[in-house]
Amino acid sequence: MVRLSAMFFLLGMSPGFYVPILTNILLKAGLDSSLVQWAWLTGPVAALLSPLLVGALADNRFAAQRLLGWIGIASAVLLGGGFATLQFGWSSWWFICLFFASSIIAAPMWSTLSMISMRHLRLGEREFPVVRLGGTVGWLVAGYATSLVLNADHSPVAGHAAAAARLLGGLVAFTLPDTPPPGRSRSWRTLLGLNAFRLFRERDHAVFFGATALLSIPLAAFYIWAPRHLDELGDPHVAATMAMGQVSEIVAMLLMAALITRFRVKTLLLLALGLSALRYGLFAWSGMSGERTGLLIGVALHGLCYTFYFITAQLFLDRRVGPELRGQAQGLLALVSNGVGSLIGVIGVQKLHDVMVVAGRGGWAIYWGVLGGSIAAVTVGFALLYRGLPAGATTGDSGR
Numbered sequence: 001m002v003r004l005s006a007m008f009f010l011l012g013m014s015p016g017f018y019v020p021i022l023t024n025i026l027l028k029a030g031l032d033s034s035l036v037q038w039a040w041l042t043g044p045v046a047a048l049l050s051p052l053l054v055g056a057l058a059d060n061r062f063a064a065q066r067l068l069g070w071i072g073i074a075s076a077v078l079l080g081g082g083f084a085t086l087q088f089g090w091s092s093w094w095f096i097c098l099f100f101a102s103s104i105i106a107a108p109m110w111s112t113l114s115m116i117s118m119r120h121l122r123l124g125e126r127e128f129p130v131v132r133l134g135g136t137v138g139w140l141v142a143g144y145a146t147s148l149v150l151n152a153d154h155s156p157v158a159g160h161a162a163a164a165a166r167l168l169g170g171l172v173a174f175t176l177p178d179t180p181p182p183g184r185s186r187s188w189r190t191l192l193g194l195n196a197f198r199l200f201r202e203r204d205h206a207v208f209f210g211a212t213a214l215l216s217i218p219l220a221a222f223y224i225w226a227p228r229h230l231d232e233l234g235d236p237h238v239a240a241t242m243a244m245g246q247v248s249e250i251v252a253m254l255l256m257a258a259l260i261t262r263f264r265v266k267t268l269l270l271l272a273l274g275l276s277a278l279r280y281g282l283f284a285w286s287g288m289s290g291e292r293t294g295l296l297i298g299v300a301l302h303g304l305c306y307t308f309y310f311i312t313a314q315l316f317l318d319r320r321v322g323p324e325l326r327g328q329a330q331g332l333l334a335l336v337s338n339g340v341g342s343l344i345g346v347i348g349v350q351k352l353h354d355v356m357v358v359a360g361r362g363g364w365a366i367y368w369g370v371l372g373g374s375i376a377a378v379t380v381g382f383a384l385l386y387r388g389l390p391a392g393a394t395t396g397d398s399g400r
Contacts, residue, residue: 001127003176004117005134010169011109012135014076016142017162018083020242021153023228028154029086031095033350033358038096040224040346046103047339051331054108057181064119064179064327068112071105072170076163078102083159106166107338110135111330116179118318118326128318129256129311136249136303138165143243153239182323196328199321204386208269209336211382212313215273216341218280218371221349225357226283226299229364233292242299249303256311265316266388272309273379275301280372287364310337 018025026036054067082098085091114132121127142165152158199205227238235241259268279298286294313333321329349371356367 001121001131003172004113004120004131007113007169007172007176008117008132008134009138009141010165010172011072011113012138013142014079014138014162014166014169016139016243016246017146017152017165018158019223020143020227021146021158021239023224024154024231024238025086025156025158029092029156031092033354035092035096036224037346037350039099040220040350041343042096042100042103043107044220044339044341044343044346046100046105046107047334047337047342049107050104051108051111051334051339054112054327054331061181063181064112064116065173065176068109068116068176069170069173071109071112072166072173074170075102075106075109076167076170078105079166080160080163083156083163086156086159107334108331111334112327113173114314115327115330116176118314119179120177126257126261128315129253129260129307132311133250133253136246136253140243140246140250143239143246147237147240153237158239196325196332199325199329199332204388205320207382207385208313208316209332211269211273211378211386212309212333213336213341213344214378214381215276215309215375216337217345217348218374219276220342220345221353221368221371222279222302224346224349225353225367226295229283229286230292230295230299233286233290233295235292241296244296244300245302245306247303248300249307252304252307253311256307259308260312260315264388265312266383266386268308268312269386270379270383272305272307272312273375273382275308276305277372277375277379279305280368280375283368284365284372287366287368 022039023036026039027033031039054071057067078098079102082095082102085094085098114128117131118128121131142161145161146152146158150157150161152161200209227242230238230241279301282294282298282301284294286292286298314330317329317333318326352367352370356362356370357364
């Protein structure tokens, strides 16, 4: 558990340095809003390409911890190179290309480490949230370090710190417990991870993955435009403010160990969806009032929203999917959330921002209000369509 927690710490620390302030870094470096959108599109496109493939390789060909190690090292080198181009004043497309290459390689890291963890933990549903807490703490530490130690809220230095943390994480990955592939299939369909799409044949799986993709569309705005909104309202330490979401995530992770065994999956997912809609409602309040209070409360709610949905989702898949598909199932979750949902989201929230905020047709209040309303609609749809089983069902029941 200590080694797994340390690995999650470094994995969370890497994006924690730059993701909350990426928009501000790029605008400061002179990129226009269209190129900022391209930068944010690299992650979703990468999530469409590599998580399923790497999950299939971990299920059938290579030891998962070795895959994770080489992925971490290669992506760290490319990430550091990308941010170096901003400092050297090279063409913005150098950054976009290197950042994209790094994202493609790094996209499966979270799902692969989650699969390794749940393979080796004896009491997965109780222990995994505690181990996964390392990632939250890493992100939190990085956020405060960016603002208060590195003073890099608008600087590529945050990207170099991220690359260093990921490189160290790649080295630590080789020390994780040996995780050989449980399967031995050599068919092209299996090795490409396409078997994971069989999960859509079951109603609850289809509803779950559909809701996840739809939630991820408005969620993209949190990472891209909440920091910008804070900046416009005069927040001097945006990265540290955004890190408040990780404080509540720590609380949520500690609660998850007990909640996942006491409540239905449907209950926890609905709670997360409801809180997500409330968060954007608070953002809209800040848009109307011109004060940061709603934004601060909403950012603090982020940890509860994220944990109660996405950590529940990972445990849900580990509970319901056979060993030969678990790596691919986690990859599929990354594909629909970080890939399909985020790809549509990055494009959609950018266009909505241009219409509502830049063009002044409603401003931040209407912008966040529209996104909050879309999450409320997803919540209602999920409540009506997802079936599941009663709370008294055992953890091995597929409909729980």
